[in-house]
Amino acid sequence: MIEERKTLLVLNPAAGKGRGKKIVEGIFKQLQEAIVDMDFIESENPSHLFEIGKDAVGQGYRRIVTIGGDGTPFELINGLYHTGKPAEHIELGMIPSGTGNSFLRDFVEISSQEIVRRMLAGEKRQVDLVEFSYRQDNQHITKYFHNILGLGLIADILKLTNEKLKPFGPLSYSLAVFIRLFKGMANRMTISVDGVSHEMENSALVISNSKFTGGAMKIAPMADTADGKVDTVVFEQVNRRDIINIFANIFKGTHVDHPKVKIFSGSEITIHTDPEELLMADGELLGYTPLTLKVLPGELTVLV
Numbered sequence: 001m002i003e004e005r006k007t008l009l010v011l012n013p014a015a016g017k018g019r020g021k022k023i024v025e026g027i028f029k030q031l032q033e034a035i036v037d038m039d040f041i042e043s044e045n046p047s048h049l050f051e052i053g054k055d056a057v058g059q060g061y062r063r064i065v066t067i068g069g070d071g072t073p074f075e076l077i078n079g080l081y082h083t084g085k086p087a088e089h090i091e092l093g094m095i096p097s098g099t100g101n102s103f104l105r106d107f108v109e110i111s112s113q114e115i116v117r118r119m120l121a122g123e124k125r126q127v128d129l130v131e132f133s134y135r136q137d138n139q140h141i142t143k144y145f146h147n148i149l150g151l152g153l154i155a156d157i158l159k160l161t162n163e164k165l166k167p168f169g170p171l172s173y174s175l176a177v178f179i180r181l182f183k184g185m186a187n188r189m190t191i192s193v194d195g196v197s198h199e200m201e202n203s204a205l206v207i208s209n210s211k212f213t214g215g216a217m218k219i220a221p222m223a224d225t226a227d228g229k230v231d232t233v234v235f236e237q238v239n240r241r242d243i244i245n246i247f248a249n250i251f252k253g254t255h256v257d258h259p260k261v262k263i264f265s266g267s268e269i270t271i272h273t274d275p276e277e278l279l280m281a282d283g284e285l286l287g288y289t290p291l292t293l294k295v296l297p298g299e300l301t302v303l304v
Contacts, residue, residue, distance in 0.1 A: 001034075001120070001121070001122055002034060002035065002119065002120050002121070002122050002303075003122065004036060004037065005037070005061075005062040005063040005091065006037045006038075006039075006060050006061050006062055006063070007035045007037060007038040007039070007061065007062075007063040007064070007065060008038070008039050008040075008041065008052070008056060008059075008061045008063070008064045008065070009028075009031060009038055009039070009040045009041070009065045009067070010040075010041055010042075010043060010049070010052060010064060010065065010066050010067065010068075010072070010076065011024055011040070011041070011042045011043065011067045011068070012043050012049065012066065012067065012068030012069070012071075012072040012097075012098075013042055013043070014043075014045075014068075015067075015068035015069040015071075015072060015097050015098040015099075016068075016069060016097045016098045016099055017166075017169075019097040019098075020067040020068060020097035023067055023095060023097050023112045024067060026112070026113075027095070027112060027113070027116050028040070030116065030120075031065070031116070031120075034120045035063075039061075043068075043072075046071070046075050046284070047075075049072060049075035049076050049079065050075045050076070050078055050079040050082075051079060052064075052076060052079060053075065053076035053077060053078065053079020053080040053082075054079035054080070054082050055079075056076075056079070056080060056086075056090060057080070057086050057087055057088045057090065061090065062088060062089070062090055062091065063090060063091040063092075063093065063303075064076060064090055064091075064092055064093070065092075065093035065094075065095060065119070065303070066092070066093065066094050066095065067095045067097050067112075068096075068097055068098055069096070069097065069098015069099055069100060069101060069283060070098060070100055070101065070102050070103055070147055070282045070283040071098070071282055071283040071284045072094075072098070073092060073094055073103075073146065073282070074145060074146070074147075074281065074282035074283065074284055075284070076092075077092070077129070077144050077146065077300075078143050078144055081129075081144050085299075089301065090301075091124065091301045091302075091303055092300060092301065092302050092303065093115075093119050093302075093303040093304075094115070094302065094303075094304070095112050095115055095116065096110055096112065096115070097112070098283075099166065099169060099172065099215070100173070100213070100214050100215040100283065101215065102147055102148070102210070102212040102213050102214065102215060102217075102283075103146060103147040103210050103212070103282075104304060105210075105211070105212040105216065106210045106211050106212065106223075106225055107125070107304050108304055115304060118303070118304055119303040119304065123303065123304060124301055124302065124303050124304070125225075125226070125301075125302055125304065126226060126298035126299075126300065126301055126302075127146065127209075127225040127226055127298070127299075127300045127302050128146075128209055128225055128226060128227070128228060128229075128230075128295050128296060128297050128298060128299060128300070129144050129145075129146055129295075129296045129299035129300050130144060130145050130146070130149070130207075130209055130230060130293055130294070130295050130296070131143075131144050131293060131294055131295075131296055132144070132145065132149065132281070132291060132292065132293035132294075133291070133292045133293070134279055134286060134287045134288060134289065134290070134291050135276070135287050135288050135289070135290065136286065136287030136288070137287075141286075141287060143281065143286070144296075145209070145281040145282045146209060146210075146225075146282065146300060147208075147209060147210050147213070147281075147282045147283075148206055148207065148208050148209065148210065148213045148219070148220075148281070148282065149206065149207040149279065149280070149281045149282075149291075149293070150205075150206045150207075150213070150279070150280045150281075151204065151205050151206070151207075151271065151273070151277050151278075151279055151289065151291065152185065152187065152203075152204045152205070152273070152277035152278065153180065153185060153204035153235070153243075154204055154205070154206050154213075154280065155277070155278040155279055155280040155285060156180050156183075156278060157173065157176040157177055157180050158173075158176070158280045158283065158285060159278065159280075159285055160176040160179060160180055161173055161175075161176040162285070173214035173215065173217065174214075174247075177243070177247055178244075181240045181243055181244070182240070184239070184240065185202045185203070185204060185238070186202055187201070187202060187203065187273055187274065187275060187277065188200070188201050188273065188274045189201075189203055189205075189271060189272070189273045189274075190271070190272045190273075191205070191232065191234070191264070191269065191270075191271050192269065192270045192271075193232060193264040193265075193266035193268075193269050194266035194267060194268055194269075195268075196264075198234075198264065200234060200236050200237070201236075201237055202236075202237045202238070203234055203235060203236045203237060203238070204234075204235045204238070205232055205233060205234045205235065205271075206219055206220070206232075206233050207230050207231070207232050207233075207269065207293065208220030208223045208230060208231045208232075208233060209223060209225055209230050209295075210223055210225050211223045211253070216251055217250050217251055218250065218251060218252065218253035219233060219250060220233050220263070221253030221256060222256075222263065222265075226297075226298060228267055228295055228297035228298075229265045229266055229267050229295060230265070230266070230267070230269070230293070230295055231263055231264075231265050232263065232264040232265070232266070232269060233256070233261065233262075233263050234261070234262045234263070234264070235260060235261060236260050236261075236262055237260060238260050242258070242260050245258065246258050246260070246261060267294060267295040267297075268292075268293070268294045268295075269291075269292070269293050269294075270290070270291065270292045270293075271289055271290060271291040271292075272289060272290045273289045273290070276288040276289050276290075277289045279291065
């Protein structure tokens with residue numbers, strides 16, 4: 001059985017074109033009966049999610065259950081960690097209702113009922129959290145991600161998806177890849193992984209704590225959410241044809257066998273690029289390089 005903890009159930013009504021409201025209707029009574037001390041709130045926007053996380057400890061919550069996409073726990077976690085590690089440990093439940101729902105695919109079939117069942121059975125796991133810093137408006141910003149960080153091409157694809165292709169649902173990411181390919185890439189990168197430096201040109205990369213992104217794209221098949229490391233998947237000196245060939249195998253995870261795909265695993269990473277590159281983390285667009293990050297092993301307790 002699930003432990004008694006003051007719990008906050010948070011619905012992001014914007015995720016998945018409102019899918020979360022239907023999910024709440026199906027599970028709310030079940031959760032209310034199983035969790036004695038539970039409050040419910042519907043978020044108004046991403047900054048509200050941040051504020052909910054920021055205030056959670058002071059309001060006595062020791063468990064937060066989100067209903068939304070990958071960006072919903074991202075905002076809440078960054079609220080919780082707005083001044084560093086929170087004074088009290090808070091468990092996180094994630095009930096998927098977004099477009100991609102990538103993170104949970106490492107652990108379970110994507111089904112709200114199955115995840116609720118496992119959560120109420122008291123199943124939980126420790127997963128790594130990643131602290132990272134970047135530049136925004138001439139300031140250095142520190143945030144945290146639990147799933148994935150994309151740089152350059154990957155962030156551009158998300159930007160295109162969010163701005164123009166969301167109505168296509170799960171197909172939106174795939175469409176964005178092909179549309180973005182016409183622009184090509186021209187950059188230089190210096191990537192340092194645990195002190196070892198690598199020079200790259202005309203490249204793109206993702207830094208993965210878990211295996212999936214964009215729904216069922218198995219971008220980092222060797223990633224482990226509890227190994228104290230992230231996998232940096234680099235697409236080095238790729239042209240349009242290379243990207244198409246790589247993308248054709250990305251849902252199976254066999255794209256890593258392509259000669260222009262390299263993977264670097266480590267716990268501390270710095271990246272400098274010329275020109276600066278746009279960043280995204282857990283489905284949220286952020287600022288620009290340079291980037292530094294470090295893994296916080298086993299920092300999060302996830303109910304799944």
